[in-house]
Amino acid sequence: MTKLFPCNPKSKRLLIYCSVVPHNFPPRHRLEFVKRLSRHCQVIFIDLPGGSYPSPFSSALKFSLSLVDTFFKFDHCFVWEFFRFRRLNDFGLFLYLQLQKLFFDKKVILYTTSGYEDRIYRAIPFDYSVFDCPDIHGGEFEGSRQWIQKFDLVFTNTRLVYNFVSMFNPRTMIIPSGYRSGEALSFIGKKIPDSVLFLGGISQRIDYDLLKKIVRGLPKLHFYFLGELYLKKYYVERQDSLRLKKWRQILVYPNVHYLRDVPYKALDSFLPFFEVGIIPYLTGDVFNNFSNPIKLYDYLASGISVVSSALPNVVSLARDYPVYIASSPEEFIRKIKQAQDKTDKDFLKYKKNINKLLGQESMEEKLAITLKNIKELIR
Numbered sequence: 001m002t003k004l005f006p007c008n009p010k011s012k013r014l015l016i017y018c019s020v021v022p023h024n025f026p027p028r029h030r031l032e033f034v035k036r037l038s039r040h041c042q043v044i045f046i047d048l049p050g051g052s053y054p055s056p057f058s059s060a061l062k063f064s065l066s067l068v069d070t071f072f073k074f075d076h077c078f079v080w081e082f083f084r085f086r087r088l089n090d091f092g093l094f095l096y097l098q099l100q101k102l103f104f105d106k107k108v109i110l111y112t113t114s115g116y117e118d119r120i121y122r123a124i125p126f127d128y129s130v131f132d133c134p135d136i137h138g139g140e141f142e143g144s145r146q147w148i149q150k151f152d153l154v155f156t157n158t159r160l161v162y163n164f165v166s167m168f169n170p171r172t173m174i175i176p177s178g179y180r181s182g183e184a185l186s187f188i189g190k191k192i193p194d195s196v197l198f199l200g201g202i203s204q205r206i207d208y209d210l211l212k213k214i215v216r217g218l219p220k221l222h223f224y225f226l227g228e229l230y231l232k233k234y235y236v237e238r239q240d241s242l243r244l245k246k247w248r249q250i251l252v253y254p255n256v257h258y259l260r261d262v263p264y265k266a267l268d269s270f271l272p273f274f275e276v277g278i279i280p281y282l283t284g285d286v287f288n289n290f291s292n293p294i295k296l297y298d299y300l301a302s303g304i305s306v307v308s309s310a311l312p313n314v315v316s317l318a319r320d321y322p323v324y325i326a327s328s329p330e331e332f333i334r335k336i337k338q339a340q341d342k343t344d345k346d347f348l349k350y351k352k353n354i355n356k357l358l359g360q361e362s363m364e365e366k367l368a369i370t371l372k373n374i375k376e377l378i379r
Contacts, residue, residue: 001066002079004031004045007038009075013378014097014106015041016124020048020114028264029179029294029363030113034077036367042106043077048114055081067096071103090123097125107378115140117147128152128377133165134177138286141168152377155370157361158292158313173373178366179294180301180358189272189303194221196336197274197304199267199295203230204237207282207309208246213329214280215253218336223253224274228261271302276339279308280332296323297361300354303347305339307332320353322346 017034037043055063060083070078082089100106110126115133131151141148141164148154148168156162157177166172196218202225215223231244250256277299281288292313299306305322308314317323324339326332359365 001063001081003076004043004079005035005038005077006075007042007077008040009042009073011041012104012106013041013109013374014100015043015109015111015374016046016097016126017043018046018048018110018112018114018118018120020112020116027294033178033363033367036363037370038077040371041109042074045077045079046120047079048112048118048120055083057083059083064092071099090120093120094123094125101125101127109374109378115144115148117144128374130155130374130377131169133161134292135287136161136164136290141165153373155373158290160312161290161292164290175369175373176361176363176366177292177297178363179292179297179361181363191275192222192224192273193275194340195274196221196223196276196278197271197299198223198225198227198278198280199271199298200227200293201230202227202247204235204240204243205281205285205288205291206243206247207280208243208250210309210329210332211280212246212250214278214332214336215250215256217329217333219253219255221255221336221340223256225256225258226260226262226267267298268302271298271304274302274304276336277304277306278332278336279306279311279314281309281311283309283311283327297358301358303344305342305347307335307339317357320350321357322350 015037017037019030034043034045059081063081063083080093097108101108107128108124108126110121110124110129111132112121112130113132113134115131115136129151131148131154133154133156145168148165151169152171154165154169154172155175156165156172157175159174162172162174231247232240251258277295279293279295281291281293283289288309288311290313291311293311296306296308296314296317300321305324306314307324307326310325310327314323315325318325322339322342324335326335
């Protein structure tokens with residue numbers, strides 16, 4: 001059994017946290033959120049799509065024995081493991097949760113970050129359901145309208161997503177994004193000269209033609225890429241081969257440095273050394289259009305000016321923060337130069353606004369509001 005974090009052993013709230021991610025475990029901010037939830041609830045973590053990553057059947061007995069122990073000592077949030085034969089596995093989950101309700105008077109809360117209906121939900125005898133909807137995928141709502149209408153609560157973190165989701169479910173509200181702690185890092189410090197950073201996955205979201213022109217147009221600047229390569233690995237699409245080819249062409253340039261993925265604990269220590277952070281995303285993509293990029297908060301918290309494609313949720317911050325919007329390669333190049341020319345003194349003008357934004361959108365605020373609404377829901 002994969003135990004994640006200590007949880008409240010006396011809680012009568014059993015929260016089933018379902019996260020749709022292309023990894024064995026979700027992004028760091030979701031894991032951290034579960035860690036904090038587990039101080040108040042008992043939590044079982046299910047990686048979606050449920051059962052798509054079955055564990056070896058040889059480990060089923062060990063998991064089952066560990067599972068029995070949780071009836072008497074449910075003191076850790078843990079990952080529910082899936083094995084071959086699927087129906088038997090689903091029945092095991094259903095039976096376990098029903099026994100928790102019957103013998104320990106638990107209220108089962110389904111908490112999911114996916115709008116798609118997954119068959120695993122049928123094996124969860126939940127009393128209440130919460131949909132945490134940070135962004136929207138193409139076709140996600142159109143094909144799951146009835147399922148989304150059933151949620152007791154829907155959380156969104158931007159006005160744009162709220163306006164869309166509330167058309168499907170009136171029990172929708174805006175809460176903080178919770179992407180990081182509210183504490184800002186140092187705004188002033190020594191920078192790597194002529195440095196431009198892209199933080200995040202090398203994925204389908206990037207406009208590779210735009211990126212190539214930016215790199216070619218700024219040969220004296222150094223572009224650093226920090227993130228895992230997703231192409232032809234997660235959420236595989238037909239155009240991934242072409243995207244991967246374009247990415248490899250970009251890597252050939254002498255001013256491009258791919259640092260690959262970096263442990264989260266190390267990120268905060270060296271992010272402040274970069275001058276400019278970029279978000280060169282496709283603007284015609286549904287997911288990008290509704291997104292509230294995590295990297296935006298990481299850039300600002302680290303004292304990094306931002307140059308981004310015209311994504312609605314980023315555009316809304318351009319007036320009051322060191323955020324520059326570009327709609328073409330030429331404009332990107334010009335805005336990067338403009339951001340690079342700013343001094344520490346210029347950046348400090350935004351310090352109050354940045355600290356306020358990070359506080360309002362912090363994980364601490366999201367946790368407090370989430371727990372408050374769940375408590376009101378189960379009264």
